[in-house]
Amino acid sequence: xxxxxxxxxxSRRAFTEHIERLAELLDERTDGxxxxxxxxxxxxxxxxxxxxxxxxxxxxxxxxxxxHADKNPSITVLELPFLGVxxxxxxxxxxxxxxxxxxxxxxxxxxxxxxxxxxxxxxxxIVGVGDAPQTLEDFDGxxxxxxxxxxxxxxxxxxxxxxxxxxxxxQALDGGLVQGVSFAPHAHMSFGTIETGEWWxxxxxxxxxxxxxxxxxxxxxxxxxxxxxxxxxxxxxxLDYYIDYYNEQTMAAWGPALDxxxxxxxxxxxxxxxxxxxxxxxxxxxxxxEENTARGLPAQELYDFVTGMIAEGGM
Amino acid sequence: MAAASLVxxxxxxxxxxxxxxxxxxxxxxxxxxxxxxxxxxxAVISVGGRNALNQPIPGYVDWIEQxxxxxxxxxxxxxxxxxxxxxxxxxxxxxxxxxxxxxxLATTLLILILMMLLVxxxxxxxxxxxxxxxxxxxxxxxMDIGLPIWPAKLIVPVAFGVICLRLMxxxxxxxxxxxxxxxxxxxxxxxxxxATQAALEAATVTGDDNDDKGH
Amino acid sequence: xxxxTIGLIVTGFMLVSVILGMRVAFAAGISGLVGLxxxxxxxxxxxxxAFTWALxxxxxxxxxxxxxxxxxxxLSLIPTFILIGYLAYHAGLTKALFEAAKxxxxxxxGGLAVSTxxxxxxxxAVSGASVATSAVFAxxxxxxxxxxxxxxxxxxxxxxxxxxxxxxxxxxxxxxxYAIIVEQDVGALLLAGFIPGVFSAFVYTALIIGMAxxxxxxxxxxxxFTWKQRFASLPxxxxxxxxxxxxxxxxxxxxxxxxWGTPTEGGAIGAFIVFLMALYRGxxxxxxxxxxxxxxxxxxxxxxxxxxxxxxxRFLGFADLPGAFSDWLTSLDMAPLLILIMILLAxxxxxxxMDAIGMLLLTLPVVFPAIMALNGGMNVSAEASAFGMSGPMxxxxxxxxxxKMAEFCLITPPIGLNCFVVAGVRPDITVQDVxxxxxxFFIADAITIALLVAFPMIVLWLPSQM
Ligand code: NA
Ligand code: NA
Numbered sequence: 001x002x003x004x005x006x007x008x009x010x011s012r013r014a015f016t017e018h019i020e021r022l023a024e025l026l027d028e029r030t031d032g033x034x035x036x037x038x039x040x041x042x043x044x045x046x047x048x049x050x051x052x053x054x055x056x057x058x059x060x061x062x063x064x065x066x067x068h069a070d071k072n073p074s075i076t077v078l079e080l081p082f083l084g085v086x087x088x089x090x091x092x093x094x095x096x097x098x099x100x101x102x103x104x105x106x107x108x109x110x111x112x113x114x115x116x117x118x119x120x121x122x123x124x125x126i127v128g129v130g131d132a133p134q135t136l137e138d139f140d141g142x143x144x145x146x147x148x149x150x151x152x153x154x155x156x157x158x159x160x161x162x163x164x165x166x167x168x169x170x171q172a173l174d175g176g177l178v179q180g181v182s183f184a185p186h187a188h189m190s191f192g193t194i195e196t197g198e199w200w201x202x203x204x205x206x207x208x209x210x211x212x213x214x215x216x217x218x219x220x221x222x223x224x225x226x227x228x229x230x231x232x233x234x235x236x237x238x239l240d241y242y243i244d245y246y247n248e249q250t251m252a253a254w255g256p257a258l259d260x261x262x263x264x265x266x267x268x269x270x271x272x273x274x275x276x277x278x279x280x281x282x283x284x285x286x287x288x289x290e291e292n293t294a295r296g297l298p299a300q301e302l303y304d305f306v307t308g309m310i311a312e313g314g315m
Numbered sequence: 316m317a318a319a320s321l322v323x324x325x326x327x328x329x330x331x332x333x334x335x336x337x338x339x340x341x342x343x344x345x346x347x348x349x350x351x352x353x354x355x356x357x358a359v360i361s362v363g364g365r366n367a368l369n370q371p372i373p374g375y376v377d378w379i380e381q382x383x384x385x386x387x388x389x390x391x392x393x394x395x396x397x398x399x400x401x402x403x404x405x406x407x408x409x410x411x412x413x414x415x416x417x418x419x420l421a422t423t424l425l426i427l428i429l430m431m432l433l434v435x436x437x438x439x440x441x442x443x444x445x446x447x448x449x450x451x452x453x454x455x456x457x458m459d460i461g462l463p464i465w466p467a468k469l470i471v472p473v474a475f476g477v478i479c480l481r482l483m484x485x486x487x488x489x490x491x492x493x494x495x496x497x498x499x500x501x502x503x504x505x506x507x508x509x510a511t512q513a514a515l516e517a518a519t520v521t522g523d524d525n526d527d528k529g530h
Numbered sequence: 531x532x533x534x535t536i537g538l539i540v541t542g543f544m545l546v547s548v549i550l551g552m553r554v555a556f557a558a559g560i561s562g563l564v565g566l567x568x569x570x571x572x573x574x575x576x577x578x579x580a581f582t583w584a585l586x587x588x589x590x591x592x593x594x595x596x597x598x599x600x601x602x603x604x605l606s607l608i609p610t611f612i613l614i615g616y617l618a619y620h621a622g623l624t625k626a627l628f629e630a631a632k633x634x635x636x637x638x639x640g641g642l643a644v645s646t647x648x649x650x651x652x653x654x655a656v657s658g659a660s661v662a663t664s665a666v667f668a669x670x671x672x673x674x675x676x677x678x679x680x681x682x683x684x685x686x687x688x689x690x691x692x693x694x695x696x697x698x699x700x701x702x703x704x705x706x707x708y709a710i711i712v713e714q715d716v717g718a719l720l721l722a723g724f725i726p727g728v729f730s731a732f733v734y735t736a737l738i739i740g741m742a743x744x745x746x747x748x749x750x751x752x753x754x755f756t757w758k759q760r761f762a763s764l765p766x767x768x769x770x771x772x773x774x775x776x777x778x779x780x781x782x783x784x785x786x787x788x789x790w791g792t793p794t795e796g797g798a799i800g801a802f803i804v805f806l807m808a809l810y811r812g813x814x815x816x817x818x819x820x821x822x823x824x825x826x827x828x829x830x831x832x833x834x835x836x837x838x839x840x841x842x843x844r845f846l847g848f849a850d851l852p853g854a855f856s857d858w859l860t861s862l863d864m865a866p867l868l869i870l871i872m873i874l875l876a877x878x879x880x881x882x883x884m885d886a887i888g889m890l891l892l893t894l895p896v897v898f899p900a901i902m903a904l905n906g907g908m909n910v911s912a913e914a915s916a917f918g919m920s921g922p923m924x925x926x927x928x929x930x931x932x933x934k935m936a937e938f939c940l941i942t943p944p945i946g947l948n949c950f951v952v953a954g955v956r957p958d959i960t961v962q963d964v965x966x967x968x969x970x971f972f973i974a975d976a977i978t979i980a981l982l983v984a985f986p987m988i989v990l991w992l993p994s995q996m
Binding site: 047051054055066067068069070071110141143147148151160161162163164177291294295296 | 365369370371373374375376377439440443444448449450453454455456457458459460461463464
């Protein structure tokens with residue numbers, strides 16, 4: 001029998017349901033001959049999962065590209081602001097296609113890692129306190145917790161990005177240190193920002209993070225052909241389950257969670273957002289391409305690949 | 316308020332090596348202390364900047380994370396030299412002469428093996444974040460403003476390398492004390508009773524008025 | 531051999547090497563490393579040729595731990611809180627506090643010991659680390675107690691025990707660590723520690739007065755201070771109030787407005803104010819350098835334990851020992867309160883062998899979810915819960931209980947960090963002496979903990995005002 005150790009972090013949540021489902025499927029389809037032992041934080045810190053894969057300490061792991069851009073520059077293209085991805089299914093398809101791009105494969109091969117599947121997340125949006133912004137101009141001078149590309153995007157409309165660890169976010173919002181926090185809905189719920197928040201932006205959609213699941217390439221090669229086939233063929237089923245779960249459980253809980261707490265939904269007009277996108281998206285994309293070309297990546301090609309797929313998919 | 320050092324000195328080669336290494340260790344510990352001070356100043360600037368200018372320090376958390384290895388590791392050998400890493404001396408405290416030095420030799424040797432393996436492990440951790448072919452030689456960067464992490468990771472094996480030198484010296488001293496049956500070897504921290512005598516002797520010689528030593 | 535058995539054997543090895551006198555941080559580190567090698571080698575069926583592979587993977591796995599675990603913003607509070615303690619010493623605050631406490635309280639039976647407790651409680655309001663507090667007061671209070679005839683064991687014991695107040699009365703590094711591990715509001719936890727901390731000080735005081743009344747030649751009262759002398763002692767101690775106010779306002783604004791920042795910043799600003807005060811009082815580079823070196827030494831000692839224990843914890847993760855414990859605990863058929871009490875007792879036993887931070891780091895990932903589940907889950911209402919409090923309130927209550935237990939462990943043999951530090955500062959006092967002297971305070975702590983369990987409002991009243 002083969003048992004793989006899987007390193008993830010936090011606790012079991014929507015974000016890890018595809019891995020849990022994959023474990024069930026493998027167990028069923030190999031009659032218990034190939035199993036996954038999923039560890040929540042026991043095997044590695046959440047920013048060292050690629051290191052652990054590279055060493056061979058465990059066989060499978062999940063991580064987010066934005067935690068350490070220099071470890072995985074090629075997939076950070078999916079974290080650029082305002083790519084215009086419409087839903088989880090599209091996020092999944094684009095990620096899966098990108099993960100097969102030779103430059104991306106080579107980038108992760110530096111870590112002895114093979115990309116297995118994405119963990120698609122919806123667009124980030126801001127939960128805030130104080131007067132709800134009526135227009136984007138109201139963000140001028142507002143202190144927001146937003147990191148990386150999303151922080152840079154918010155800066156173009158005059159917001160002041162503050163950096164702090166996720167665990168200090170609630171305190172910072174309570175204390176008025178920041179007036180807004182940018183997270184995906186499940187994180188707004190688990191880090192408690194909606195307990196204090198008074199409004200939520202429905203359609204700012206400045207971007208998201210890309211969090212793949214990878215496997216150690218030696219371990220993958222060492223699998224029997226039969227087990228490897230079962231693993232690869234179970235990925236799509238696991239992802240179907242994940243997306244259903246996120247849409248039906250998390251997003252279904254999100255609306256009522258907002259209503260219960262009387263949180264105001266703020267929606268911006270399409271014209272306004274268009275101006276924001278033009279101001280923020282283009283410079284960020286250009287900077288990304290320039291920086292990653294310097295690394296020796298075919299950055300323009302990767303960017304065109306992603307934006308091309310989104311254009312085809314339609315909005 | 317510096318506590319009395321528990322390490323005996325004389326003009327033997329071992330003692331000179333001990334004091335030579337101590338200079339390096341003191342420098343490293345001072346860097347660690349200055350990093351704590353810098354952390355404090357950074358917070359003052361951050362709070363001041365935010366309140367007075369509505370302009371917080373970009374990447375405040377990233378900078379703190381960069382400073383932490385300086386604080387946590389640079390002083391490790393100095394602390395070992397002074398016998399500052401805590402232990403339970405209920406048993407060893409009752410040993411004397413050869414039995415004591417044998418016990419010290421055994422535990423120090425184990426620590427030396429651990430630290431040599433960790434120099435390897437932490438250096439490998441550094442190497443995974445370091446790539447000369449990349450901009451800023453970086454293969455791992457911080458979350459918010461993308462600082463290269465390799466310098467901070469390199470601090471760990473460097474500091475651990477220094478404590479390995481210290482442990483080698485201590486292993487040598489303990490081994491020689493086992494062989495020669497020395498009562499109070501130079502260059503290693505002595506435990507309470509012997510140390511008290513040593514401190515008192517030192518005080519009479521130098522006229523040190525440190526009130527910590529009085530009974 | 532299955533991984534649980536390996537886990538238990540390696541844990542036994544660690545305890546034995548600690549008892550044999552190996553320095554704790556390294557005993558934990560080497561146990562973790564040996565355990566990792568064992569686990570990885572067992573996966574290859576102990577094939578002799580696979581040993582170097584197992585060694586390499588284990589060493590590299592352990593080698594990630596020091597940097598990755600120490601580079602955290604939350605842990606940066608620890609050196610800052612320690613630095614405040616040393617700077618306050620140079621600012622004359624500790625002496626001023628002790629002098630004021632002496633003039634106002636030393637007339638009661640056991641007066642100098644009582645004064646020590648109150649001066650330490652006052653100092654706790656600027657110091658976030660118990661060991662640093664004990665270290666400072668070992669220098670100030672012990673000589674005075676010895677001078678008027680206190681037993682040196684008891685004098686050392688008072689300082690070691692009173693030092694633990696620093697971790698309940700905010701600021702507190704260990705409450706921050708708890709909040710980070712269980713992902714709860716740091717501010718609410720810091721606030722919740724205040725009343726139990728003061729409460730503990732009163733229980734210590736009652737114990738000392740009781741001992742002074744019953745034991746012959748315990749240590750005389752100190753009388754004869756005039757009211758003028760008493761009031762004259764207050765102004766030098768007053769700056770401490772300013773620092774307390776600043777730190778509290780960075781956590782929570784009692785007047786309902788915005789807090790001024792985060793606890794991390796509050797700690798640093800507090801340190802900066804004390805630094806300016808020390809400059810004003812004549813601290814110059816040589817003294818500052820000494821304070822920085824001492825801060826470095828104590829911080830390094832704590833951080834070395836943290837990463838050493840975390841290498842061991844990483845091994846436990848691979849051995850899945852916490853998971854096995856969690857399954858076992860939740861399968862028990864017992865009243866929740868009884869289970870809670872048994873967990874607290876288990877902490878008392880574990881704490882005999884471990885330091886406070888290591889113990890919390892080691893156990894909370896397993897124990898905290900179990901406690902929350904016992905109460906009815908994170909989102910349970912007070913009415914529907916087992917302990918009669920909502921999920922977040924239960925997290926705060928348990929946090930204070932567990933930190934009080936961890937502080938208790940700082941004074942219990944064989945590994946009681948505070949006692950080691952007091953003995954370290956005073957070469958004439960052995961660790962065994964301190965352990966003997968601190969023993970009466972075990973009773974005081976047991977009473978305090980029992981009352982905090984029986985009357986949760988002592989803990990929860992203040993944070994529920996937030
Ligand atoms: Na305190
Ligand atoms: Na203890």
